[in-house]
Each structure stands twice: as C-alpha cells, then as structure tokens.
Amino acid sequence: MTEALLEAKSISKKYEDRYVLQNTDLKIDHQQFVAILGHSGSGKSTMLNILSSLLKPSSGQVLYKGKEIGQLSKSAVAKFRREDIGLVFQHYMLIPNLTVEENIQMGSKYALEAADLEELVSLLGIEKLLNKYPHQLSGGEQQRVCIARAVIKKPAVLFCDEATGALDSENSKNIIVLLHAIKQTYGTSILFTTHNREIARTADRILLLEDGRIVRDDMNREKLSPDQMSWEI
Template sequence: MSDVSPPPAPVFHARGLSKTYVMGDVEVHALRSVDLDIFEREFVVLLGPSGSGKSTLLNILGGLDAPTSGEANWRDHNLVGADDAELTRYRREHVGFVFQFYNLIPSLTVLENVALVTEIASHPLNARDALALVGLEHRLDHFPSQLSGGEQQRVAVARAIVKSPDVLLCDEPTGALDYETGKVVLAAIVRANQQLGTTTVIITHNAAISGMADRVLRLGGGRIVGEERNPRRLSPDEVHW
C-alpha cells in the first residue's frame, strides 16, 4: 500500500477562461485561455501591470463577472453556469471582497459598518472580534470620516472577514495607501489568512508584495505568463518597496 497522500483538490478550478469586451467595433481580450488552480488556505498573489487581466480574473472567481468562454468552479459550484440568484448566494456565503476604495457607509460607526454584514452571513464572527483582528478595537464608535485612509481600509478588511468567508479576494488593497499604512493593512490580511484559514488572493502591480505569498502568478496580456512558489513567506515587516 502506498503511503503517498493524493494531492489536495483545488478550491478554485478554472480551465480555458477567456473574456472579451466589445466596445463598438473594438474587441478587448481581457483574458485568453487561462488555466488556474487555487488550494485551500493558500495565499496567492496575482501580479501584473494594468490591463494584464488581473481584475477580470478576480471578478470571475468572485462571481461578479462571467467569462466569454471556459469553465470556473468553486469546489462543487459551477460559477459559469450559475444564475444571478446562485451567484448572489455564493458571494454571500463564501466570498469576502476588499477593494482599493473602502465603500464604507459614512452615517454608520465602525462597529455598525462591520456588524451590518453579520445580518446576512450564516456563521459570522463577532464584529468586535473582527475589528480586533485588524487592530481597531479602540475605534468602534468612530465614523469613517474620523479615520485615516489606512484605518478605513482595515475596517473594510474586517467587514470582509466578519462573515467567516472561505476565500478573501483583494483588488489592489494598498493601492491608495502610503508605504507604512499599506503594510499595516497587509498585516491584517495575513492574520485573516493564518488565523481563520481563509484562502486569500491579492491582485497587485507591486512586485514587493509577492514575497508574502505561498505562490505568485504573473499575468500579462490576459494570460498567466509565469508561476513561482516562495520557499518561505515574508512577513509584512520584511516587505519593502
């Protein structure tokens, strides 16, 4: 009998993903036959310049967009064949999103912004615990206008993780932040990955962030043009740009 364990099944499995946008007489090929597997608890960085297809790929994995052709699955969920109601349920139950812009509700406090999500989640964290995870337990009663940009982004991270998502999808989460603030936000995302076991995908054009990943996928011209695995993940304190 063999002692070799079978390889783990990917939580994301995509084959032949293509996405074409038609703008008048012009066709823009955002993705071209992308094959992709992402595994449970992985921390993956999708690295590439603007226009390489990163955001389109992330939006398809998150159920926010559909490919022109190809297949994409989250575990046993067929993301390509799903209707709007199924995709809404998938996003609500399984996915946390962090975008470059925070999209907080200005009339709600920090705690209320995060607690709002727990009302639609099946197995949410305590909102205070989620804010403690990102180091904002002392800002619960403040409003977004009273926070710095980095603090607002950390609230957005807490809002994404409070519903205990299986996967956290981050679109340039430090793109609007300065160096030191960006590292604080990255540290919050890393804690979610390590302490909650959340599969995490970050897209960025900042090559330095790739040192924090288990695996780095490089995109160019709508294709995955390179893949590398880090022998050791760097901590946010070790990342410099």
C-alpha cells in the first residue's frame, strides 16, 4: 500500500471552549487535486493551516511522508515549509518594491531544485510582466505571480486558501485552469479551499466540511474539465 503524502490523525483545534475542527482524519495522495468545500466558519482555513504547519492542532497528529510534523525541530519544520509546500492565499502579499521576477525568485531562494523560470512564467502567461511592479498589475495577474512564487520551488503540496476569493469569474476560472496545468506539469498535490461548488467539480476529490467535521469525502467520478466551468456565486 502506497504511503500517503500527507496525513492527519484525529486533529482538533479548540479556541477557549469552542472547537473549530474536531477529530479529523485525512489522507492526501501524491498528485491529487482536493477541493475542500464549506461555508465561512466551517473549519476550512483552520484545517489547511494545520496541515501546512502554520498552526498547531490542539490534539492529534499531522504526518508528512510518514513523519510527524509536531515532533520535528523548529529548523526541520522551517525546512519543510521552505522545500516541500507552497502557499497561496486570497490576498496576494507581494513585495511592492520588488519586480514580478524578483517576487517570484524569492520563492526559490532556498529551493533544492527550482523550476525553470521561463517555463513556469510561460505556463502562467506572465512572461511579459517580469519587469513590472505589483501595483502595475491587475488582481488576476497578481495572483498568477503569487502562484509562480509558490510553485517555483516545485513543492510537493500547494495549499490554496480561497485563492480565487478576490477575483471575478473570468480570472477565477483562469486560475483554476492554471492550477490543473501545474498539477500535470510538476506533479503537485493541491489542496484548495472554496465555497464554490463549480470549482469542486474539477477536482479529483471533494471534501465537505460542516462545523469543523468532514461530512463528505468522495472521489469525483464525473470530473469537469476546468475550462468548461460555468460559474456560481
């Protein structure tokens, strides 16, 4: 049996007397696009932050390639974040005084094996933006740069937390198309939180969270090609 790339064992997160995530078990395989559906407050972002080591669970374990992240030293956790995962958020968080190319290269600073910059920016359609600054870009362009910065280090897992939440429908669809292309090109596993069921229709697997619990975990047997999405608000 193939070892899971990422695994959560009975993880919970409690703030004061309220659980935002409860006894969650989850296995993520290699090269899998997983859509995590749920309304605001369902626990999506909390789960993503725990799986990516940005947040410690109140109880339970997270394992990456069989090793428990909570038992690693601070330097080992930092190495895991630098080399093995990429992060894309709703807000772009680009460095304003750096060019697009410089922002992207920040992501490869500590990479063991960086992706080819020319290939990556061509895949994302931003090759003509490299000398521009963030304030000169549209929202969709900025998010593409953020993705390039996260992917240039060729992470095993890309965590996307409402990565299309600030974009219009056309740019949102374009981003989903590009994420699927990244999965195919670099073999990246992608965890994508969203409230949008149309995005989930393109995923390999769909999780549904309600009140901090996974109430649905299905392989998507009727996958929709990302370029065929219609849009839901």
